[in-house]
Amino acid sequence: MKKKLILGIDIGATNTKLGIVSQKGEILESSSFKTESKKGFDFFLQNLKSACAKLTLNYSVSAVGVGAPDYNVVSGNIENGTNLAWKCAPLRGELEKIFDCPVYLHNDANIAAVGEKKFGAAQGVDDFIVVTIGTGIGTGAFVQGRLLTGKSGMACEAGHLVVEVDGRPCGCGAKGHLEAYASVTAIKESVRKTLGYDLFFSEIINRYQADDGPIEAIVKSAAQFLGVGLAQMQSILLPELIILAGGGSNLGLKYKKEVERAFMSAAFKPFQNKTQLKLSEISAKHGAIIGAAALGLEGLGSIDY
Structure with a gap:
């Protein structure tokens, strides 16, 4: 039976990491791929779609939480990426096309803070x-x-x-x-x-x-x-x-x-x-994924500080 869980996605300048995360912050399965932003935003989206499809094959995802550098929560774009080769990439709009569940996005360091608050050293x-x-x-x-x-x-x-x-x-x-x-x-x-x-x-x-x-x-x-x-x-x-x-x-x-x-x-x-x-108590392997998932939980109203 498929489980209802959160998909956490951490878009980094070098690697993009994703994982299926429980409401207790446990990662059940994870994967990653090279971001390769210089090959273009569309190239990245295709790789992300493929990785998400494989990872969610045996799970029912209730929400998706995403962290990305230089993300503007008002426009929904990655704007003038310092370490990414994208300019005004419409991240929110494109991700909402991929998933049929709520998608919550924020700046990558902000989701790290949310993750530490919910599951880590800042509880x-x-x-x-x-x-x-x-x-x-x-x-x-x-x-x-x-x-x-x-x-x-x-x-x-x-x-x-x-x-x-x-x-x-x-x-x-x-x-x-x-x-x-x-x-x-x-x-x-x-x-x-x-x-x-x-x-x-x-x-x-x-x-x-x-x-x-x-x-x-x-x-x-x-x-x-x-x-x-x-x-x-x-x-x-x-x-x-x-x-x-x-x-x-x-x-x-x-x-x-x-x-x-x-x-x-x-x-x-x-x-x-x-x-x-x-x-960090959660950062060594999957801290950013856990933070992204915590953002998804917060969006669903399933998080209490």
Whole structure:
């Protein structure tokens, strides 16, 4: 018998991940494919349709939750994607054609925050920030128990805080932004420049944990920039908790401690001990999918904070 469940979809700049998720946040089945945004939005949609058809073959989906970078909740479009090669891609309209159930969409970092609130480290916390460390740096925040979205759902883009004036070029076209220093992409680029060859991020993690000197120095620098960025976020929102999520959080406790040292050093002194830093409890494998599913549950009225 088919089960009524939520389909969670995380559209990332590198990979798109999807999963069948229960109302308890359990992933029953999942899959992924390369986003390959440079091949065009229509190419992506065809791959997404195929992946969803295979995944939902044995399940009855009650709703679909979707997270995507640079998603505008008013227009329903991915607008001027920083790390995606799409401009004004009509995501909501196209997805509503694919599915015969309700579809709920939001910015990818926002759904990460919803997922942490419902199923992760932020359960019972009203004021917190989730920082997703991946191709770029995304941030989602809850303030007094409500998701901070701004007019278009794209508020709280802390990956584009300036951490070095006239510094490295950012994918958005400006210079010196946080994600140009602290994202997984930035770490991998620094590794390539230092070593003269590329490494998979899983290899970087292993070598970092094994105290490889050059890799340690690169990750430490990225962690320091992230800590400075977090201190800026804290001075504005004063959250009780900041959660490190996304692929970068897989660098683990050693990395978290480096971020924390830089954060404490840069923080507004009266706020130094007001905010706790944690690694995501759901991010390691399927956090974004779970967050997307939580958005679907919220849309159905099946979520209670």
